[in-house]
Amino acid sequence: MSVYLFDMGGQPIAFRRTWTDPFVFDLDGHWIGWFPWDDNDAVDIDGHYLGTVVDDRLVRRNDWYQRPCTGTAADPGRVERTGRPPEPHHFHNCFAYQDVRVRHHA
Numbered sequence: 001m002s003v004y005l006f007d008m009g010g011q012p013i014a015f016r017r018t019w020t021d022p023f024v025f026d027l028d029g030h031w032i033g034w035f036p037w038d039d040n041d042a043v044d045i046d047g048h049y050l051g052t053v054v055d056d057r058l059v060r061r062n063d064w065y066q067r068p069c070t071g072t073a074a075d076p077g078r079v080e081r082t083g084r085p086p087e088p089h090h091f092h093n094c095f096a097y098q099d100v101r102v103r104h105h106a
Contacts, residue, residue, distance in 0.1 A: 001083035005058035007099045012085040014058050014102055023076050024050070024058070026102050034073045043069045051100040056089050059097035 002015040005024065014024050014032065024033045024042055033042040033050040040053040047069040051058045 002081040004056070004081075004085040005053060006056055006085075006088040006091075008057065008059060008091060008094055008097060009099075010088040010091070012088075013100065015081050017079060022073070025079055025081070027081065029078045029080055031076055031078070032102060036069050036071050036073070037067075041067070045073075045075075047072070052097075054093065054097065055091070057091055057097070058100050060100050062096055062098065 002017060003019050003021070004012045005014040005016070007013045012027060014026055016024055022035050023031055024035075026032050031045060033044045035042050036047075042050040042053065042058070044050040049060070049064055049067070051060050052064075
């Protein structure tokens, strides 16, 4: 089952195929980013900071600093999500984050 990621208000905005999937997709299955480092920080397909996974949220850290992303990822193609989004967890740290703007494809 897909691992759904939510915005600060608890709405599903993205997913990963598994918790260890190095890629993140919008809800239509388009690739929107990946995890180039061994942590929860994701970059968009151009290598710019996209957001950070905090529990079940994909959010932007208010204290983000520019981190060079020297690698590139091969496009994993469009994927289909499986299952339905569960109820999001309670999100305690709203003051430290803001919503990620997920670009929707036409």
